[in-house]
Amino acid sequence: MSAAVHAPGLKPGRIVLYALLALFAVFYLLPLFVMIVTSFKSLDEIRLGNMLSLPQQPTTEAWLAAWQTSCIGLTCEGLKGYFWNSIKMVVPAVFISTILGSLNGYVLTKWRFPGHRWIFALMLFGCFIPFQSVLVPMALILGKLGIAGTTAGLVLVHVVYGLGFTTLFFRNYYEAFPNELIRAAQIDGASFFQIFRRIMLPSSGPIIVVTVIFQFTNIWNDFLFGASFASGDSAPMTVALNNLVNTSTGVREYNVYMAAAIIAALPTLLVYIISGRYFVRGLMAGAVKG
Amino acid sequence: MAFLEIRDVKKRFGGTDVLKGIDIAIEQGDFLVLVGPSGCGKSTLLNLIAGLDQLSEGEIWINGVMVNDLHPSKRDIAMVFQSYALYPNMTVAENVAFGLEMRGVPKPERDAAIAEVAKTLQIEHLLKRKPSQLSGGQRQRVAMGRALVRKPQVFLFDEPLSNLDAKLRVEMRTEIKRLHQKLGATIVYVTHDQIEAMTLATQIAVMNAGEIQQLGSPKEIYNRPTNTFVAGFMGSPSMNMIPATLASDGVQIASGNGAPISLRLPRGRTHASSGRPVILGLRPEAVTDPGAADRNGVITDANCHVEVVEPAGSDTFAVTRLGGVEVIARMRADTDLKPGQTAPFAFNMEKAVLFDPQTGSRID
Numbered sequence A: 001m002s003a004a005v006h007a008p009g010l011k012p013g014r015i016v017l018y019a020l021l022a023l024f025a026v027f028y029l030l031p032l033f034v035m036i037v038t039s040f041k042s043l044d045e046i047r048l049g050n051m052l053s054l055p056q057q058p059t060t061e062a063w064l065a066a067w068q069t070s071c072i073g074l075t076c077e078g079l080k081g082y083f084w085n086s087i088k089m090v091v092p093a094v095f096i097s098t099i100l101g102s103l104n105g106y107v108l109t110k111w112r113f114p115g116h117r118w119i120f121a122l123m124l125f126g127c128f129i130p131f132q133s134v135l136v137p138m139a140l141i142l143g144k145l146g147i148a149g150t151t152a153g154l155v156l157v158h159v160v161y162g163l164g165f166t167t168l169f170f171r172n173y174y175e176a177f178p179n180e181l182i183r184a185a186q187i188d189g190a191s192f193f194q195i196f197r198r199i200m201l202p203s204s205g206p207i208i209v210v211t212v213i214f215q216f217t218n219i220w221n222d223f224l225f226g227a228s229f230a231s232g233d234s235a236p237m238t239v240a241l242n243n244l245v246n247t248s249t250g251v252r253e254y255n256v257y258m259a260a261a262i263i264a265a266l267p268t269l270l271v272y273i274i275s276g277r278y279f280v281r282g283l284m285a286g287a288v289k290g
Numbered sequence B: 001m002a003f004l005e006i007r008d009v010k011k012r013f014g015g016t017d018v019l020k021g022i023d024i025a026i027e028q029g030d031f032l033v034l035v036g037p038s039g040c041g042k043s044t045l046l047n048l049i050a051g052l053d054q055l056s057e058g059e060i061w062i063n064g065v066m067v068n069d070l071h072p073s074k075r076d077i078a079m080v081f082q083s084y085a086l087y088p089n090m091t092v093a094e095n096v097a098f099g100l101e102m103r104g105v106p107k108p109e110r111d112a113a114i115a116e117v118a119k120t121l122q123i124e125h126l127l128k129r130k131p132s133q134l135s136g137g138q139r140q141r142v143a144m145g146r147a148l149v150r151k152p153q154v155f156l157f158d159e160p161l162s163n164l165d166a167k168l169r170v171e172m173r174t175e176i177k178r179l180h181q182k183l184g185a186t187i188v189y190v191t192h193d194q195i196e197a198m199t200l201a202t203q204i205a206v207m208n209a210g211e212i213q214q215l216g217s218p219k220e221i222y223n224r225p226t227n228t229f230v231a232g233f234m235g236s237p238s239m240n241m242i243p244a245t246l247a248s249d250g251v252q253i254a255s256g257n258g259a260p261i262s263l264r265l266p267r268g269r270t271h272a273s274s275g276r277p278v279i280l281g282l283r284p285e286a287v288t289d290p291g292a293a294d295r296n297g298v299i300t301d302a303n304c305h306v307e308v309v310e311p312a313g314s315d316t317f318a319v320t321r322l323g324g325v326e327v328i329a330r331m332r333a334d335t336d337l338k339p340g341q342t343a344p345f346a347f348n349m350e351k352a353v354l355f356d357p358q359t360g361s362r363i364d
Helices: A010-041 A043-047 A061-069 A079-109 A115-128 A131-145 A151-176 A180-186 A190-203 A205-221 A222-228 A237-247 A252-275 B041-048 B092-102 B107-121 B136-148 B166-183 B195-202 B217-225 B229-231
Strands: B005-012 B016-026 B031-035 B057-062 B077-080 B154-156 B186-191 B203-208 B210-216 B240-246 B251-252 B261-264 B277-281 B297-306 B306-312 B318-323 B325-331 B341-348 B353-355
Touching: A010 B277, A043 A237, A043 A252, A043 B240, A061 B297, A079 A115, A079 A151, A079 A190, A079 A205, A079 A237, A079 A252, A079 B210, A115 A151, A131 A151, A131 A222, A151 A205, A151 B306, A180 A190, A180 B077, A180 B203, A190 A205, A205 A237, A205 A252, A222 A237, A222 A252, B016 B041, B016 B210, B016 B251, B031 B195, B041 B154, B057 B277, B077 B353, B092 B107, B092 B136, B136 B166, B136 B325, B166 B195, B186 B195, B195 B217, B203 B217, B203 B229, B210 B217, B229 B240, B229 B297, B229 B353, B240 B325, B251 B277, B261 B297, B325 B353
Parallel strands: B031 B186, B031 B203, B077 B154, B154 B186
Antiparallel strands: B005 B016, B005 B057, B203 B210, B240 B251, B240 B277, B251 B261, B277 B353, B297 B341, B306 B318, B318 B325
């Protein structure tokens, strides 16, 4: 039996399977490959029409152009300003929605009050509201608050719409967190926030990583809210990318578009690569018998 | 006033009465064990003393202070939980010192306190580890260390040994008893294990269905149970409860085949009301083989039919049938009884207890 398991060489079924998987992988990665090679080509080389060929004379001109000199609307200063807009939006929005979500989860599991189920149900309901349906009321509220068309306004919108999800994540994680730890800490004299900061948060590593990845990806990639609530100079990266491609200067600079698109996607990739490493399970082992 | 006093404490969850008026008073240095089957309200009572639950009615006093409205941290208590409840993100030393830190005790004092407790519990070598790197018994020690370090007025233990394996449980039981003797601490301890209750307690409160059935020393509880519930719950194997009839100088039990067995009660314990049905409570060790019987007792020998023989190493238990119920007798380990045999059993009536068949209460 064990001989069969360790049989050298591949069976025909396996070969077919791997070949198929490889084919799918190539198919899936092909657009990325085209994007990368195109972004390092000059426009002349692109005009030759051979999409899949490697760049003959690799050049970073397109990347520099996308970052610094490409025209978005009437200004030609590249994506860099909008990139920082997005950073200024995504960092506070992710931070605030994650902290509030964990506080909500903490209260909804460990400091239950009458009606806590309703509150949670309503927050969950918030996750399923189509964003398009709230654009007008949200615009009115932002206007009343005097932060319409600003990055701060966009942060508020993303925090509000992220809360349902972050609360859901943390609530479900803390649900399994032993209540006896909270009781022990209460007897030890820790306050509401001391318990949160000293005991809950340090044990929340995995769920914080999940929430941050989720929120970062959603907020960074959001186009609808960005296009609706932050126009012009405060627009986020996604909106700027769209405007870049739609700003006509007579020539369609595919190499610049490709470089710009990759720049726009890079931060989410980085977040996956960096935080993924901290996605360590079993931090809770040993708190209770197990 | 007693050191810890619980006065007419009631607790309702929704429409259910979980505790129906509990009165307990213990002195400083007492070891009170709350024992009873699951759902009897013993853990609820402990949580009320800790302040982790709000009581519905009644008062709890600790050392002359009514603590009803005090936050758990202000009651000067410490609690050891069944799951140990060690903070997973902190080292053993940080776990032990957390309560002191929250109370603003300066670092040098905290370190000294940790060292002292670690020495008492022999956990010095574990101080830098995380709870996940400890075995069950070590976690148990750390949990106790966390309670000890604060030197509270009352220690609360919530089934602290039930997650340990049998051997470790016995070791830790002795350890807890030793600590109690050494520190003279006042302890309230919840368990469902009646052996733990007997071995540890100075006072036992046997609870059932939200009420205290009996509060007394282990000896009182064991020898003079107030009712059939206490009699059946405390002791292993549990007390034999044999339907019987009062006679002029003792009791009569219907035997399966042949004449009823008459058992003489000690002088002064006889009852006038002849013919009254009663339940005769006899511990297994009061039913023995004639050779092993304590001849200073009030012994009656009677022939019984042996149904089952169960050797348990130190003793051999023999099961017979009297008055229509199974009766367990505790024989010498080397007895040569065989199932199916009829053999003489010695009944020691010195510690026999009589109960009323209707109410289940003890008849004196």
